[in-house]
Amino acid sequence: MCIAVYLSSPSPLPLVPWREENPGFYVDEVQGDDAVHSHFTWPNVYYAGSHEGCGCGFAYNQMPNHLQEPDDEVRRRASVAALRQYVTEATAVGPVQLYACWESEQALPEKDRLAASPDVLGGESFDFVQFRMLEFPGTRSRDRTAAGQQDRR
Numbered sequence: 807m808c809i810a811v812y813l814s815s816p817s818p819l820p821l822v823p824w825r826e827e828n829p830g831f832y833v834d835e836v837q838g839d840d841a842v843h844s845h846f847t848w849p850n851v852y853y854a855g856s857h858e859g860c861g862c863g864f865a866y867n868q869m870p871n872h873l874q875e876p877d878d879e880v881r882r883r884a885s886v887a888a889l890r891q892y893v894t895e896a897t898a899v900g901p902v903q904l905y906a907c908w909e910s911e912q913a914l915p916e917k918d919r920l921a922a923s924p925d926v927l928g929g930e931s932f933d934f935v936q937f938r939m940l941e942f943p944g945t946r947s948r949d950r951t952a953a954g955q956q957d958r959r
Protein backbone atom coordinates (compact mmCIF):
# COMPACT_ATOMS: atom_id res chain seq x y z
CA MET A 807 0.00 0.00 0.00
CA CYS A 808 1.25 3.47 -0.89
CA ILE A 809 1.43 6.68 1.09
CA ALA A 810 -0.71 9.56 -0.15
CA VAL A 811 0.42 13.11 0.61
CA TYR A 812 -1.98 16.02 0.24
CA LEU A 813 -1.61 19.79 0.44
CA SER A 814 -4.23 22.49 0.87
CA SER A 815 -4.18 26.27 0.83
CA PRO A 816 -6.71 29.11 0.78
CA SER A 817 -5.12 30.29 -2.49
CA PRO A 818 -4.56 28.12 -5.55
CA LEU A 819 -1.12 26.50 -5.64
CA PRO A 820 0.90 25.87 -8.80
CA LEU A 821 0.71 22.44 -10.39
CA VAL A 822 3.96 20.58 -11.09
CA PRO A 823 3.59 18.03 -13.90
CA TRP A 824 4.63 14.39 -13.63
CA ARG A 825 7.34 13.55 -16.16
CA GLU A 826 7.40 9.90 -17.14
CA GLU A 827 10.81 10.31 -18.84
CA ASN A 828 12.33 11.96 -15.75
CA PRO A 829 10.28 11.07 -12.65
CA GLY A 830 10.43 13.51 -9.78
CA PHE A 831 8.35 15.61 -7.43
CA TYR A 832 4.95 16.59 -8.81
CA VAL A 833 1.71 18.25 -7.67
CA ASP A 834 -1.73 17.54 -9.12
CA GLU A 835 -5.18 18.86 -8.26
CA VAL A 836 -7.55 16.63 -6.28
CA GLN A 837 -11.17 16.41 -7.46
CA GLY A 838 -13.79 18.01 -5.19
CA ASP A 839 -15.57 14.74 -4.44
CA ASP A 840 -12.47 13.01 -3.03
CA ALA A 841 -12.91 12.00 0.63
CA VAL A 842 -9.63 13.67 1.62
CA HIS A 843 -11.28 17.10 1.27
CA SER A 844 -12.99 16.52 4.63
CA HIS A 845 -9.65 16.93 6.43
CA PHE A 846 -8.92 20.38 5.05
CA THR A 847 -10.08 23.87 5.93
CA TRP A 848 -9.69 25.19 2.39
CA PRO A 849 -11.13 24.10 -0.98
CA ASN A 850 -7.81 24.03 -2.87
CA VAL A 851 -6.53 20.47 -2.36
CA TYR A 852 -3.58 18.85 -4.15
CA TYR A 853 -1.84 15.49 -4.32
CA ALA A 854 1.94 15.70 -3.90
CA GLY A 855 3.90 12.81 -5.36
CA SER A 856 7.54 11.78 -5.31
CA HIS A 857 9.80 10.30 -7.98
CA GLU A 858 8.08 6.96 -7.30
CA GLY A 859 4.74 8.33 -8.51
CA CYS A 860 3.23 8.23 -5.01
CA GLY A 861 4.20 9.45 -1.55
CA CYS A 862 6.40 6.45 -0.74
CA GLY A 863 9.47 8.24 -2.11
CA PHE A 864 9.14 10.94 0.56
CA ALA A 865 10.97 8.75 3.09
CA TYR A 866 14.71 8.25 3.35
CA ASN A 867 17.32 6.73 5.61
CA GLN A 868 14.69 4.17 6.61
CA MET A 869 15.97 1.06 4.82
CA PRO A 870 19.29 -0.82 4.75
CA ASN A 871 21.36 0.11 1.69
CA HIS A 872 21.48 -3.47 0.40
CA LEU A 873 17.66 -3.44 0.03
CA GLN A 874 17.48 -0.40 -2.26
CA GLU A 875 18.78 0.73 -5.61
CA PRO A 876 22.17 2.53 -5.45
CA ASP A 877 20.72 5.97 -6.29
CA ASP A 878 17.40 5.52 -4.46
CA GLU A 879 18.49 7.41 -1.34
CA VAL A 880 19.58 10.37 -3.48
CA ARG A 881 16.24 10.42 -5.35
CA ARG A 882 14.28 10.15 -2.08
CA ARG A 883 16.21 13.05 -0.54
CA ALA A 884 15.64 15.09 -3.71
CA SER A 885 11.88 14.40 -3.56
CA VAL A 886 11.69 15.54 0.07
CA ALA A 887 13.84 18.60 -0.69
CA ALA A 888 11.51 19.52 -3.59
CA LEU A 889 8.46 19.12 -1.33
CA ARG A 890 10.08 21.30 1.36
CA GLN A 891 10.92 23.98 -1.25
CA TYR A 892 7.38 23.86 -2.65
CA VAL A 893 5.82 24.25 0.83
CA THR A 894 8.29 27.05 1.67
CA GLU A 895 7.33 28.94 -1.49
CA ALA A 896 3.62 28.33 -0.90
CA THR A 897 3.81 29.67 2.66
CA ALA A 898 5.23 32.92 1.26
CA VAL A 899 1.71 33.48 -0.13
CA GLY A 900 -0.37 32.05 2.72
CA PRO A 901 -0.86 29.11 5.08
CA VAL A 902 -0.58 25.50 3.90
CA GLN A 903 -1.85 22.26 5.37
CA LEU A 904 -0.21 18.89 4.64
CA TYR A 905 -1.86 15.53 5.37
CA ALA A 906 -0.39 12.06 4.86
CA CYS A 907 -2.28 8.78 4.96
CA TRP A 908 -2.30 5.35 3.35
CA GLU A 909 -3.92 5.15 -0.08
CA SER A 910 -7.59 4.12 0.20
CA GLU A 911 -7.70 5.37 3.82
CA GLN A 912 -8.35 9.04 3.03
CA ALA A 913 -11.73 8.96 4.81
CA LEU A 914 -10.31 7.71 8.13
CA PRO A 915 -10.00 10.30 10.94
CA GLU A 916 -6.86 12.29 11.65
CA LYS A 917 -4.79 11.30 14.67
CA ASP A 918 -3.45 14.77 15.37
CA ARG A 919 -2.68 18.26 14.05
CA LEU A 920 0.61 20.04 14.56
CA ALA A 921 1.81 23.53 13.73
CA ALA A 922 5.08 23.20 11.86
CA SER A 923 7.73 24.90 9.80
CA PRO A 924 8.69 23.58 6.34
CA ASP A 925 12.04 22.69 7.96
CA VAL A 926 10.40 19.58 9.48
CA LEU A 927 10.34 18.16 5.93
CA GLY A 928 13.83 16.70 5.96
CA GLY A 929 16.72 16.10 8.31
CA GLU A 930 19.06 13.15 8.76
CA SER A 931 16.16 10.76 8.20
CA PHE A 932 12.57 11.41 7.19
CA ASP A 933 9.20 9.70 7.00
CA PHE A 934 5.62 10.90 7.37
CA VAL A 935 3.46 10.00 10.36
CA GLN A 936 0.24 8.62 8.92
CA PHE A 937 -3.02 10.48 9.66
CA ARG A 938 -1.18 13.59 10.92
CA MET A 939 -2.07 17.06 9.66
CA LEU A 940 0.84 19.49 9.54
CA GLU A 941 -0.16 23.14 9.50
CA PHE A 942 2.35 25.61 8.09
CA PRO A 943 1.50 29.28 8.78
CA GLY A 944 1.96 31.71 5.96
CA THR A 945 5.11 33.77 6.28
CA ARG A 946 3.30 36.91 5.07
CA SER A 947 0.88 36.71 8.00
CA ARG A 948 3.82 36.15 10.39
CA ASP A 949 5.61 39.15 8.86
CA ARG A 950 2.51 41.34 9.28
CA THR A 951 2.07 40.15 12.86
CA ALA A 952 5.72 40.89 13.67
CA ALA A 953 5.46 44.32 12.03
CA GLY A 954 2.26 45.05 14.00
CA GLN A 955 3.93 44.08 17.23
CA GLN A 956 6.87 46.37 16.48
CA ASP A 957 4.47 49.25 15.69
CA ARG A 958 2.80 48.84 19.10
CA ARG A 959 6.09 49.10 21.01
